[in-house]
Amino acid sequence: MAEIGPNTRLRVSPFYNATVQDGVTAFSPYNAMLMPVSYGNPDAEYDRLLNGVSQWDVSVERQVEITGPDAARLVQLLSVRDLSTIEVGKGKYIPMCDHRGVLINDPVVLKHGSHTFWLSIGDNNILMWARAIAAERGLNVAICEPDVSPMAVQGPKAEEVVAAVFGDWVRALRYFWFAPAEISGIPVIVQRSGYSKQGGFEIYLRDGSRGTELWNIVKEAGQPWGIGPGNPNPIERIESGLLSYGGDTDDQTTPFEVRLGKYVDLDLDDDVIGITALRRIKAEGVRRQQLGIVFDTSERHPGHAIWYDIEKDGQKIGHMTCGAWSPRAQAMIGFALVGAEHRVGEAVDVKRGGYRDKARLCALPFF
Amino acid sequence: MAEIGPNTRLRVSPFYNATVQDGVTAFSPYNAMLMPVSYGNPDAEYDRLLNGVSQWDVSVERQVEITGPDAARLVQLLSVRDLSTIEVGKGKYIPMCDHRGVLINDPVVLKHGSHTFWLSIGDNNILMWARAIAAERGLNVAICEPDVSPMAVQGPKAEEVVAAVFGDWVRALRYFWFAPAEISGIPVIVQRSGYSKQGGFEIYLRDGSRGTELWNIVKEAGQPWGIGPGNPNPIERIESGLLSYGGDTDDQTTPFEVRLGKYVDLDLDDDVIGITALRRIKAEGVRRQQLGIVFDTSERHPGHAIWYDIEKDGQKIGHMTCGAWSPRAQAMIGFALVGAEHRVGEAVDVKRGGYRDKARLCALPFF
Numbered sequence: 001m002a003e004i005g006p007n008t009r010l011r012v013s014p015f016y017n018a019t020v021q022d023g024v025t026a027f028s029p030y031n032a033m034l035m036p037v038s039y040g041n042p043d044a045e046y047d048r049l050l051n052g053v054s055q056w057d058v059s060v061e062r063q064v065e066i067t068g069p070d071a072a073r074l075v076q077l078l079s080v081r082d083l084s085t086i087e088v089g090k091g092k093y094i095p096m097c098d099h100r101g102v103l104i105n106d107p108v109v110l111k112h113g114s115h116t117f118w119l120s121i122g123d124n125n126i127l128m129w130a131r132a133i134a135a136e137r138g139l140n141v142a143i144c145e146p147d148v149s150p151m152a153v154q155g156p157k158a159e160e161v162v163a164a165v166f167g168d169w170v171r172a173l174r175y176f177w178f179a180p181a182e183i184s185g186i187p188v189i190v191q192r193s194g195y196s197k198q199g200g201f202e203i204y205l206r207d208g209s210r211g212t213e214l215w216n217i218v219k220e221a222g223q224p225w226g227i228g229p230g231n232p233n234p235i236e237r238i239e240s241g242l243l244s245y246g247g248d249t250d251d252q253t254t255p256f257e258v259r260l261g262k263y264v265d266l267d268l269d270d271d272v273i274g275i276t277a278l279r280r281i282k283a284e285g286v287r288r289q290q291l292g293i294v295f296d297t298s299e300r301h302p303g304h305a306i307w308y309d310i311e312k313d314g315q316k317i318g319h320m321t322c323g324a325w326s327p328r329a330q331a332m333i334g335f336a337l338v339g340a341e342h343r344v345g346e347a348v349d350v351k352r353g354g355y356r357d358k359a360r361l362c363a364l365p366f367f
Numbered sequence: 368m369a370e371i372g373p374n375t376r377l378r379v380s381p382f383y384n385a386t387v388q389d390g391v392t393a394f395s396p397y398n399a400m401l402m403p404v405s406y407g408n409p410d411a412e413y414d415r416l417l418n419g420v421s422q423w424d425v426s427v428e429r430q431v432e433i434t435g436p437d438a439a440r441l442v443q444l445l446s447v448r449d450l451s452t453i454e455v456g457k458g459k460y461i462p463m464c465d466h467r468g469v470l471i472n473d474p475v476v477l478k479h480g481s482h483t484f485w486l487s488i489g490d491n492n493i494l495m496w497a498r499a500i501a502a503e504r505g506l507n508v509a510i511c512e513p514d515v516s517p518m519a520v521q522g523p524k525a526e527e528v529v530a531a532v533f534g535d536w537v538r539a540l541r542y543f544w545f546a547p548a549e550i551s552g553i554p555v556i557v558q559r560s561g562y563s564k565q566g567g568f569e570i571y572l573r574d575g576s577r578g579t580e581l582w583n584i585v586k587e588a589g590q591p592w593g594i595g596p597g598n599p600n601p602i603e604r605i606e607s608g609l610l611s612y613g614g615d616t617d618d619q620t621t622p623f624e625v626r627l628g629k630y631v632d633l634d635l636d637d638d639v640i641g642i643t644a645l646r647r648i649k650a651e652g653v654r655r656q657q658l659g660i661v662f663d664t665s666e667r668h669p670g671h672a673i674w675y676d677i678e679k680d681g682q683k684i685g686h687m688t689c690g691a692w693s694p695r696a697q698a699m700i701g702f703a704l705v706g707a708e709h710r711v712g713e714a715v716d717v718k719r720g721g722y723r724d725k726a727r728l729c730a731l732p733f734f
Contacts, residue, residue, distance in 0.1 A: 004394060131467075
C-alpha cells in the first residue's frame with residue numbers, strides 16, 4: 001500500500017476533517033475527490049450497517065444541477081428511462097448511456113421543480129457530458145455543480161437517528177422521496193435513499209462550510225443507537241446485488257448486461273441518447289449478463305477482485321468484476337460478467353493471480 | 368496520510384510492478400489510474416531530473432485514438448488551435464475547450480496518418496467527450512482508447528539513454544516529432560516530448576503485457592548515466608512554468624487566462640467547439656491571468672498549495688493554484704490565478720490555513 005492525501009487534483013470533502021477525526025484509514029478517488037473506504041475495522045463497520053446505523057461521507061456523489069426552460073427535455077434526453085411521470089420532491093434511478101447504448105452513469109435524478117433537476121451521479125464527468133449535449137442540441141438550460149455534498153445514514157436504525165435530528169416527518173418519506181430541511185441553520189435536503197439494502201437516508205448538505213457541524217450533529221444524535229463511521233460497504237453491496245458503475249462495468253457494458261433492462265424504455269423518442277442503439281442491441285441479442293459467483297472453498301481471501309478471468313472447461317467466458325468474503329454466505333462471493341449463454345449453477349474457474357479457484361455461477365442478489 | 372492501492376476503479380499501469388519494485392511510495396489518481404508521485408527521496412528525484420536522467424511511469428497519459436474518413440475534421444473541431452498544417456509523424460500541443468471556451472484538456476495530438484490521430488490527454492474523460500461530439504455531428508470516425516502506455520525519460524542525459532536503447536536516429540527527432548520503433552520485439556512509439564523543461568523523450572509502449580520488460584531495458588541502459596525513478600516533478604514544473612490542467616485550472620478557466628492564448632486561432636470556423644465563445648471573451652476582455660508568485664520568506668513549507676486565497680489590501684484577488692519550495696529560487700514559489708488588473712511586482716498575502724504569508728507576484732517561468 002502506498003500513500004494518498006488531498007492534492008490539487010483531489011478536492012476536499014466538507015466532511016474530510018470529521019472523517020479524519022473519526023479515524024479514516026483509506027480513501028479511493030471518485031469524481032476527483034477522496035472517498036473514505038475504510039476506518040480500519042471492517043467487521044465492526046459491516047456489523048453496524050447490518051444491525052445498527054452507519055454514517056458515511058458520500059460527498060463524492062456530486063450533483064449536476066440542470067435548470068431552465070429546457071431542463072426537463074435535457075434530463076429526458078440523457079436518460080434511457082421514461083421520466084414523463086416524475087413528480088416534484090421525488091427521485092428516480094436512471095441508467096445514462098452514450099450513443100452506442102453503453103452505460104456512462106446510473107444517477108438518481110431529483111426533481112426540485114418543473115425547471116430544476118439534480119443528477120446525483122456516480123463516478124464520471126457527467127457535468128461535461130450534459131453540457132456537451134445541451135450545447136450541441138441548442139437547449140436553453142444552465143448546468144452547474146452546486147455546493148451540495150451528501151452524507152448517508154444507513155442501516156436498520158437510520159430512521160431513528162434521522163427522525164431524532166429532523167423530526168418524525170422523515171418517517172413518511174418513501175424511497176427516493178425528499179424534502180428540504182434545516183438543522184441549526186444548516187440547509188439540507190433529506191431523502192430516503194443510499195447505496196445499501198439496509199435502509200436509510202441521504203442528507204444533502206447545501207453549505208460546504210458546515211460539514212463538520214452537520215457530521216457532529218448526526219453523530220451525537222446517533223449515540224443511543226451506537227452510530228459509527230462507515231462507507232459504501234463492499235461486502236454488503238455485493239451481498240445485496242448493488243451495481244457499482246465503473247467498477248462492474250467496462251467500455252462496452254449496456255444496461256441489459258447488468259440487470260438494468262427494466263429501467264430502459266425502448267419506446268422513448270429516437271433523440272434520447274442511446275435509445276436507437278439499445279433497440280438494435282435488444283433485437284440482435286444481448287451478449288453478456290451479470291450473475292453472482294460463489295467460491296467452492298470457504299477460505300477467506302484478502303482484497304477485492306480486479307476483473308479476474310472466469311474460465312469454463314479452459315475457455316475464458318468472462319470476468320469476476322468484484323468480490324468479497326461474505327460473513328452471511330461464509331464464502332467468497334462476487335459478480336460475474338459472463339456470456340449470455342451461461343446458466344446459474346454452472347461450475348467455473350476463477351484465475352486470481354497465480355491461483356485458480358473453483359466456483360459456481362448463481363443468482364443475484366445473494367441476500 | 369491514508370492508504371491507497373489498486374482497485375476496480377483504478378486501472379493498473381503496465382509499469383506498476385516495476386515502479387513498486389523501484390520503491391514507489393505515493394500515488395495520485397489520474398485518468399482512473401494510479402500515477403506514481405513519489406519514490407520517497409524528493410531531493411534526489413529533483414536532482415536527477417535537472418542534472419541526470421529520470422524514468423517516469425506516465426501511462427496515465429491515456430491515448431484517445433480517432434480513425435476514419437472524418438478523423439482530421441473531428442480533431443480540428445475539438446482543438447482551438449489550427450491543425451491544418453500538422454504533418455504525419457509530428458505532434459502539436461493543443462488547448463481543448465468546451466462550448467463556453469473553458470479549457471477541458473491540453474493534450475498533445477499525434478498525427479499517425481491522414482485518417483489516424485492520437486490525443487495524448489491530461490486528466491479528464493476526453494474519450495467520452497470526443498465520442499459525444501462525433502455522434503452529435505454525425506461524423507464517420509471510430510474512437511477508442513488503444514493499448515498504449517507512455518513512459519517518460521527526462522533530463523539532460525535522456526537523449527544518451529534513449530539513443531543507447533533505440534539508436535542514434537532518435538537524436539534527429541525534433542520536439543514532438545515521433546517514430547515507431549521496436550526493442551526486444553516490444554512495439555513502441557518514440558517521441559521527443561515530456562512534462563519537463565529538461566528535455567527528453569516519451570516512449571509509448573504498445574503492448575501492455577510487456578511493461579516490466581520495457582522498464583527494465585531502459586533502466587539497464589541508463590545505468591551509465593545514473594538513471595533512477597521519478598515522476599512529473601512538482602518543483603521543476605512550477606519553476607519551468609508548465610501548466611497542470613485540472614490542477615491550475617477550474618471550471619471557468621479559459622486558455623487566455625493560463626498563458627495559452629498563443630495556441631488559440633480565433634479565425635477558425637465557427638463550428639470548432641469554443642471558438643465563438645473565445646472570440647466574445649477576447650472582445651469583452653479576459654478577467655484573470657496566471658502569474659508567478661514568490662514568498663518573501665525563504666522558510667521551507669511542507670506540501671503543495673491547494674488553491675490558497677491571495678489577498679491584496681485585505682481583498683481577495685485570486686488563488687495560488689500550486690506551490691513548492693524551489694531549490695533554485697531558495698524560496699516558496701507557485702502560480703497565481705489573479706485578476707487581469709494586477710501586475711508583476713505587486714505585494715500580496717497568501718492565506719494558508721491559519722497562516723498569512725507575504726509574497727510578490729512575478730513573471731513566469733521562474734527558470
